[in-house]
Amino acid sequence: MAAVTDSTLNRAGGLSLNTRLLIAASVVLAAFLGLTGLTLDGAFRESALVAVREQLKVQIYSLLAAAELDDSEKLAIPKRLPEVRLDTPGSGLYAQVNDAAGDVVWRSRSMLGLSLPFAAIYRTGEPAFHELENSEGSRFFAMGLGVVWEASPQKRSGYTFYVAESTEPFNALVGGFRRSLWAWLLGAALVLLGVQGFIWRWGLAPLRRVALEVAEIEAGRRHELSSAYPKELRLLTESLNTFLRNRSAHLERYRNALADLAHSLKTPLAVIRGAVEERERGEGFQETLQEQVERINKAVDYQLQRAAASGRTVFAVPVAVAPLVHKLRQSFAKVYAGKALRFDFSLDSRTVFHGDESDLLEVLGNLLDNACKWARREVALRVKVDGEQPGLVLEVEDDGPGIPENLYTLISQRGVRGDQTVAGHGIGLAVVREIVEQVYGGTLEFGRAERGGALVRVRL
């Protein structure tokens, strides 16, 4: 496993998780708070405007209430008005009354030196509201109401009452609200981002720890990942641990096989060297050579096949057993064509093996080969699922002479090297034992078959 640098990781996988989360959260927050801000701002402005209109309406009606006809049947407005601002020049609140001809009949004192371009005559009934701008560029909210004054049924005269208010206080109010609204929203966004950041750090901490521990494993300071991970990650970390254990077991097997191989090669080589040196005196040189070559051959076969076993695979798809058994059956029918054996194989076609295909082939191949070698007419294979567990039970039977009971323990003994195996069984059983017991942690048993021959039962 080569060390991958951060830059290549970024290029291969795009942005880091932190950056992704930060960008996503910022966009969502900005959209949410922005819309909230705009809505609140609009709503506030609307309600402030309604308030202004109400106020102007109150002013216009109170002015109407104060107005009366004087003796010459002309409209008169008292000098003292209940609203002080109308009496104060430049107060921001202004009033004016025009007659039916459009001439100014009355102006509030606050309008001193100011002219407002009020629109023409207004309808009677509901006061009309609008905005206007005078020649100096100041803006005003204005309201006008047309009234008909009836001195007597014959004498009616029309007037228009106007009230106007500068927009400045309104603008100041809305602006103030807007500033404090956005200040609050920005503050809230920052706080939320901070809290989010903390949550990510806390939530992603296990991932960072995995990365850290993997780096430590690569550096050789650690053998496997610790077990305290949240359940979403546990499948990953446990698989990784199994993988690491398999790898180190595999390495260990290679190392052992090499050491054993060296050991089991050195002895016959020493014998051959001795025989060569004593050739002049010694008898049976050729037999010695042949014997030792055979020994070397067995040692090489056994150790290499032992080391080749893969063991249980973590990320691999389970192996379907039926096609393998079918192939084996065809193969043995060919190889033992001269014996015309009957094969009695039984298994469920859906049976799967959680391990390496070539390991299973190796176990079955060796057991069936022995069975075919010793069988008189019949070889049987039964593949069963081991209860609730994921393991398999393989039973191989023949109708040959069977294995003498005193050999059971010898065959099952651990540490019996390939060149010391039981005569007539080659290295096959030793390899099977190695794969079943050492690599898969299974069991290997021998017994007598109902057919009379040998029965070998393997749990994998």
Add this chain to the structure above:
Amino acid sequence: MRLLLVEDERALSDQVAERLRVEGYAVDIARDGQEALYMGGEFPIDAALVDLGLPKLSGIDVIRRWRAAGRTFPILILTARGRWQEKVEGLDTGADDYLVKPFQFEELLARLQALIRRSKGWATPFLECGPVALHTASQSVQVNGVPVELTAFEYKVLEYLMLHAGEVISKSELSDHIYEEESDRDSNVLEVLVARLRRKLDPDRVLQPIETLRGRGYRFNLEPSGRTLA
């Protein structure tokens, strides 16, 4: 019998070929997959010995393509790796038997003889046609229980004719299966061999085991026993 030995290791192939020739086989040698594919497709061979680890084209591929092209001669795999996966793959592809290197020559010979016999439909290593009995393992011949001394070439001719007892074998077919590709052939030699065989097997001219069909070839005319349907 004519064999194709496919093996890229020169020392081993020469050694094995030499011993097979001593045993009376005609042996052609292919040193890589391409060559093997061609020779197995073109030559009238009776069996092939194929090493699985070959340059250019793997042994498995060679076997697969032979079988796909309808070649039915028996194939014996020679493999260095003893894992069952490889053996089963080879047998599944179309090979008939396997041998793991290093092998003993006697083992190779026994497997080979059994394969050839079975491919011609004989179940036992004894070929018996009437009073003539031929033992492939010891390459010995008896007539009415009396051993007959044959030269290597005479034995080759008799074995081929008896394996195909009842069939007409042309001279060219006979020489194809007895001589290697590069050897000089002379049909007169074949006629001399057949004549000598007749004299040795049937000095009194009562059995008439080998019939000559003018312009067509020879036929071994004694009824075989112990032959199964191929």
